[in-house]
Amino acid sequence: MATTTDTVLEVCDLRTHFHTDDGLVKAVDGVSFSVRRGETLGLVGESGSGKSVACLSALRLVPTPPAAHPSGVIRFAGKDLLTLPERDLERLRGNRLAMIFQDPLTALNPYLSVGRQLTEVLEVHEGATPAAARRAAIEMLTRVGIPAAGQRIDQYPHQFSGGMRQRVMIAMALLCGPEVLFADEPTTALDVTIQAQILDLIGELQASLGTAVVLVTHDLGVVAGTADRVAVMYAGRIVEEGTTAEVFANPLHPYTQGLLASMPRIDTPSRQRLAAIPGLPPDLGQLPSGCPFHPRCQQAGDRCRQAYPEVVIASPTHRAACWETEAVS
Amino acid sequence: MTGYLVRRVLELVPTALVIIAASFALVRLAPGSPFSSEKEISPEIRRQLEAKYGFDRPLPEQFVRYVRNLLQGDLGLSTKYPQRSVNEIIATGFPVTLSLAAVALVWSLLVGMTAGIIGAVRQNTVWDHSAMMAALVGISVPSFVLGPLLVLLFSLRLQMLPPAGWGDWRHLILPGLTLGTIYAASIARLTRGGMLEVIRSDYIRTARAKGLAERLVITRHMLRGGLLPVVSYLGPAIASMLTGSVVVEKIFNLPGIGPYFVDAAFNRDYFLVMGIVLLYAFFLLLMNLVVDLLYGLLDPRIDHA
Structure with missing residues (x-):
């Protein structure tokens, strides 16, 4: 992807490996993506595909050990986050x-x-006085839709409902007006009715602050509604990337096709069984040779078992890593 | 909060009654009597003695009288030291025991929490392993071994502190270290365990994601939750420091309450045994109450309404 002037964060060839008793686990293995100002990138995949670890690695929040220090380059504000001294990263x-x-x-x-x-964020980063930090915190809580924020600010997390707690989290994250927000499954633990509210809230604040959002989710429905672009992860790598419209209309990778086919749709008969991708997500400690998806792929050929696929470029914004893609698209 | 406190204190009343009754019964069921020592005394004198202490009355009557006196703060007379009341003996000995326990408590908290926090923050490093090894040794070495070793080093070799006896605060250092070390070791292990449980929790990751410096993450976000197990251990620990001081007071020849307790049990000094048992029980109940209140202050999810 060409680096444009408004690219705020660029991740290149990120690798996060864990040393476990069962051997080396490559949770993230050569992931590259970038986000532009105000844009939302959906990072999609099954549990264990490495999407959360990729985000945590970007902020160097993966505990080492068991993880090895992530390798690669993460460019932000002219610096490489992976080699930045801890003190500078804390800032x-x-x-x-x-x-x-x-x-x-x-x-x-x-x-x-x-x-x-909430206030400690402002005190640490902006040197705010306790009184000023409190005022700003109440203002932010009000902005994320917490009623009577002036009273609720002195309460404890257990006194809030699930949705309200996530609003508090969002307020906390956005206090300093960040350029990039990593949202790691922000709605997964919430009721379906609350999910939409929270996603709308993130969208509103994102629009007013110009924040780029990396939205990690396993829910394609969430992506369809909110993301500008989608990156699909499988076994620690991005297997397909494109604008949301491109990926949903013309999925190149058999895994993406499988994911889309397994989504319930309003226009199919409710008695019809949902299509499932056969097999199980791979054990990251013992990945199959070649394309890690080949044991579950109905289109897999000999090449797929031997080498990791080369990238197929379908449009300037749409690409996938699959040997069989040309035949498909 | 006040309502909770009143309720808790009222709940202590039946507990206290059971303790009084049980200890009264146990002391009286023990074979022998205060006056069955090696010296032969004539039945005449014996009858007079028993009348003086009220031992000639039926047991239920004696119990009622004991409780009535207790309510007026009178713990009765010692049979072994006829010129002194139990109140006096406790008043002279207990401050020594209390200050010994205080030194032991400060020492054990200081060392135990430091070692535990270092062990948890530097988990599986040389620091952690040495701290936990030291804790294991601390738990394993009995005070009658540790005490003389400390005397050997600090009194006889280095001539820094008095080896035994009672005078000023310096006489409390070695006994305090001896008594506190075993608790320091337990506290170190509890602190490490509590901190480790917290250290990997999501909210610590959040604290780091907020850009807090590691020092602030530890002091503001980890300690509170990590030290809760230590707080709940402290109640029984303080009570046990008070009662467990017997051996240390013997080793260092301190005029605390401990040696009186042991002697009183051997001499069947009914009222003195009872008095010290009730004192210990009172402190155990008090400490447990304090711990519960402290818990409510430390953990906002516990509501003492």
Whole structure:
């Protein structure tokens, strides 16, 4: 992908490997993507495909050990996040690069008031006085839709509902107006009715702050509604990338095709069984040779068993890693 | 909160009654009597003695009288030291025991928490392994071994501290270290375990994602949750420091309450045994109450409404 002037974050050949008792696990193995200002990139894949680890690695939040230090280059604001000294990285985290997590109940500290957890961000990054930080925190809580924020700021996370907690998380992440927001399955732990509200909220704030969002999800429905572009991950690599319209209309990779086919649709008879991708996600410690998807792929040929596929470029924005793609598209 | 406190204190009443009744029964069921020592005493004198202490009355009557006196703060007379009341003996000995336990507590918290936090933050490093090895040794070495070793080093070799006896605060250092070390070791292991449980939790990752410096992540986000197991251990630990001081007070010849307790049990000094048992029980109940209150302050999810 060509680096344009408004690209805020560029990840090149990111590799995060874990040393476990069962051997080396390549959770993220050569992932590259970039996001532009105000854009939403959907990072999609099954559990264990490496999408969360890729985001955590970008902020160097994967505990080492068991993980080895991630390799590759992550360009942000003219610097490489992977080689930046810890102190400099701390200045960016929560400030210009923020993250929200899947389960807001466990992601918020149960022993500290919501207010404390918000104000410390402003105190650390902007040197705000306690009073100013509190005012700004109440303002942000109001902005994310928490009623009576002036009173609720002194309450503790367990006194909030799931959706309200995720709003608190979002407020916390956006306090300093970050340029990039990593949202790691932000709606997975929430009720379906709340999911849409939270996604809308992220979208609104993103539009007003110009924040780029990397939205990690396993839910293609979420991606279809919110993402500008999609990157599909399988076994630690991106297997297909394109604009949301391109990927949904013309999926190149058999895995993406399988994912789309397994989505329930409103226009198919409800008695009809959903198509499932046969087989199981691979054990990352013992990946098959060649294309890691070949044991589950109905189109797999000899080449697929021997070497990892070369990238097929379908359009300037649409590409996939598959030997059989030409035959498909 | 006040309502909770009142309720908890009221709940102590039946507990206290059971303790009083049980200890009264146990002391009286023990074979022998306060006056069955090696010296032969005439039945005449014996009757007079028993009348003086009220031992000639039926047991239920004695119990009622004991409880009535107890309510007025009177713990009775010692049979072994006829000129002194149990109140006096406790008043002179208990401050020594209490200050010994205080030194032991400060030492054990200081060392135990430091070692535990280092062990958890630097998990599976040389730091962690040495801290936990030291804790294992600390738990394993009994005080009657550790005490003389400390005396050997600090009193006889280095001539820094008095080897035994009672005078000023310096006499409390070695006994305090001896008594506190075993608790320091337990606290180190509890702290490490509690911290490790917290360290991998999601909210610590959030704290890091917010860009907090590691020092702030540890002090503000980890300690509170990580130290809760230590807090709940402290109640029984403090009570056990008070009672467990017996051996240390013997080793260092400190005029605390411990040696009186042992002697009183041997001498069937009914009221003195009872008095010290009730004192210990009172402290155990008090400490457990304090721990519960502290828990409520530390963990907002516990509501003492």
